Amino acid sequence: MSDETNGERTYESAVARLEEIIARLDSGEAELRETLALCAEAKELIVFCKNELEAVSGALTELELDELVRSLEDPAD
């Protein structure tokens, strides 16, 4: 069962689908309408993957567990 079926898209599932699409496009078997639909889907997946990568490509953020736990216990803090 893929992550897609759980309704949650992950980087891995997006990459797997991208590879599928590119293989289909490379085969040259897709008709024009399918080709254009696949390209649109692929572009959307690429944007998703890019955002996922961007999210872990900035600056390292370091948090202390103790502080997180405290802020959880006392949200007014």
Add this chain to the structure above:
Amino acid sequence: MPAERLDPELPGPFAVGRYAKELRTYLRGRAKVLLLGEVVNLRRARANTYFELRDAEGAVPCAIWNEQLDRLELDGSLADGVEVVAGGGLDYYPGSATSSPSFHFRVTHLRLAGEGDLLAELQQRRRRLEADGLFQPQKQLARPALPKTIGVVTARGSAACRDLLAGLERRGWRGTIVWADAPVQDRRAAPRIAAALRALAEQERVEVAVVCRGGGSLADLWAFCDESLCRTVALLRLPVISAIGHESDRTLLDDVAAVSCSTPTHAAEELVGIDVRAAHAELRVWSSSVGRSARVAIRTRGQRLAELARGPGRAIRAERARLHQLLREVRASSARGLATRRELAARHALVVARKGRATQAALEDADLGLRRLAGAIAGRSRGAMGSEAERLEGFELAVRGHDPQRTLERGYALVEDDAGEPITSARVARERRSLRVRFADDAVRARIEEGTDE
């Protein structure tokens, strides 16, 4: 008397002092054994040193004569949290009129636990956890290849900790780290590590955790063999990676963890399944590949459509011309053949008549031969016609496969100029300005409006 009747049917009553002494005799008669456990609550009294021997499942109170302990020359290495092997047997102090009784394991032999003892104990814990199916749950948890937040349980500032950070940096990963500081060696380590992991698991944003420590002997790493720590980890819903720098002996945590890594660098690779830098590059390649696919798909189909539009008409015309030529040749040759034969036969007949020796039979023979010949010639031309018709039918089938009409029915359109010639490039289209777009059902007129699209 009525009160005594309420007693159950038991022997006695006996004097308790005598019973206490009997109890001591009974307990001292039990087998002498060696016990393995951790020293807890070590305290030295006037005559005895007391401590508990404890592990995850239980404890026994112990006592050793000070004089005996001092002879063992443990040189102060006996302390809380140390794993020891204690030899001795059960004992009981029956107390007195003024002092309380006490029960303990009388230690007559005591030494620090060695690798062998620890290994044997580890083996038993391992068997228990495996029997309870606790090696599997962590391995079945889904781990994200690209987590945004990871939890790290470690002693901050250690070499292992620095190596882990360096490994993550090599991956190009710069997400969020939640640090959980915990001792990684001694009696307090295991419960603190378990508590840290439980707290990390409660943080929804933390997607995966790693327990990180540099190498050491099995005794140094004994905290990671703690049974209750490992039972806790096994049942967490947060995937836990064990990065204990063991050289030879696996710890119990390595067995229950989702993955066990022998170096922090390896742990960084397991934490972040993809190389972020490489993934960026790969994505760029895919992006341009998809864009190219779209352009190429449209262009090659356009060219092919134009070829198809020209192709069939030309092929049919050529084939038709070829067929006509063939038919003419066949007709001419059969006519020529008949005339020649007839002339020859007539000449033969004349000769026969002139010589006067002609017979009806000879004439009849000649006539018969003539008829046979004519039949053969007619048959040949029929055959030629038949096979050409088959050929043409084959061509038609082949051509129908490429029929632009069928292509149009699939949703393509054909662009032609006013003369009906296909237009295959934007350049030509710009020159023509006015053109026709042929769909499957009909054609429409179209005009080029330059500059609106680009």
